[in-house]
Amino acid sequence: MTALAQTADTYRFGGHQTFPLRIAWLPKTAKGLSEGRDVLGNVLAGVVNLGLGKNMVEALRCWADAYGVACRGEAGWQLTPEGQAIFGPKGYDRYLEDTQTLWWLHWKIATQEKGRFFAWELLFNRWNDPTFTASAVLAAFAKEAARSGRSLSEISLKQHYDVWLRTYCPPRGSRLGEDGLDSPMASLGLVRAAGELEDVGRREPVYSFDLAPKRGISQALFRYCLMAWWEARDGSEETVPFHEVVSGPGSPGRIFRMPESELRSRLEMLGRVDGEIQLVESLNQQQLRRTRKFPPAKRRLAAIYARDAAELVAHG
Numbered sequence: 001m002t003a004l005a006q007t008a009d010t011y012r013f014g015g016h017q018t019f020p021l022r023i024a025w026l027p028k029t030a031k032g033l034s035e036g037r038d039v040l041g042n043v044l045a046g047v048v049n050l051g052l053g054k055n056m057v058e059a060l061r062c063w064a065d066a067y068g069v070a071c072r073g074e075a076g077w078q079l080t081p082e083g084q085a086i087f088g089p090k091g092y093d094r095y096l097e098d099t100q101t102l103w104w105l106h107w108k109i110a111t112q113e114k115g116r117f118f119a120w121e122l123l124f125n126r127w128n129d130p131t132f133t134a135s136a137v138l139a140a141f142a143k144e145a146a147r148s149g150r151s152l153s154e155i156s157l158k159q160h161y162d163v164w165l166r167t168y169c170p171p172r173g174s175r176l177g178e179d180g181l182d183s184p185m186a187s188l189g190l191v192r193a194a195g196e197l198e199d200v201g202r203r204e205p206v207y208s209f210d211l212a213p214k215r216g217i218s219q220a221l222f223r224y225c226l227m228a229w230w231e232a233r234d235g236s237e238e239t240v241p242f243h244e245v246v247s248g249p250g251s252p253g254r255i256f257r258m259p260e261s262e263l264r265s266r267l268e269m270l271g272r273v274d275g276e277i278q279l280v281e282s283l284n285q286q287q288l289r290r291t292r293k294f295p296p297a298k299r300r301l302a303a304i305y306a307r308d309a310a311e312l313v314a315h316g
Helices: 025-034 043-050 054-066 081-087 099-110 118-126 134-147 154-168 184-188 219-234 242-247 252-256 260-273 297-304
Strands: 070-073 076-079 191-199 202-209 239-241 277-282 285-290
Touching (some): 025 043, 025 070, 025 076, 025 081, 043 054, 054 070, 076 081, 081 297, 099 184, 099 219, 099 252, 118 154, 118 252, 134 154, 134 202, 154 184, 219 252, 239 242, 242 252, 242 260, 260 277
Antiparallel strands (some): 070 076, 191 202, 277 285
């Protein structure tokens, strides 16, 4: 069973209090937790120490968990090992200034093992069209809510969609980064306005995914995500079909909307550089073959922040 094989009742539609993530929230949270202040478990402490309203603190608690930065344990909220490595006192990117961290956050929330938000599940793991509209997405939301036996109002479903959209695409007419209110994920350009659709005299905005090569994703981050996806499938698999890396649920190709040619180029480079993973022809199909045990996630994460300019892969 893969990390994406969730039952319908585990998908979430709320908890974010209609607030998408903001750029200062995760660094502030990490600082507070590192200093021993329970800024997530104690809402009042969060209000005082983070300078946020009650609903925003509750939203931040939700996002810290969904993005894999913090989790609730027996002793209260604490940074995850990766959250500590990135945002802790000696972290790689304490103030969320590195684009690689934004791509990492996108990967984490889109492949969250338990309690994934349905908007991320639908639009990154199930949606095959390059474009979408609110009406089409909301119809899918309503269908999933009905299938899981939940009574969710149209307003609740629309709020969930709006939060997802504002996470990746600034509101029309606003400038990216204006007043610090936009989600930092919007800078990735993964979702863009693409005109309008007219239907029975009614106009509706159309949005599209960026399907171009992702030059901003380092080869080290691609390697990290590929190995995480492989391990989530079944850690003992020695080979996986190439087409599943391209479009399988939770795969780098699907989550990052990478074109097949870019994936092939990146995989061939992995094979040439260290030989951990080889792209091979087998039984008239292309497969990836693992040549040895993957290094620990901690080492794979550290490689992302090695600051080696050669890591950035440019694909024409």
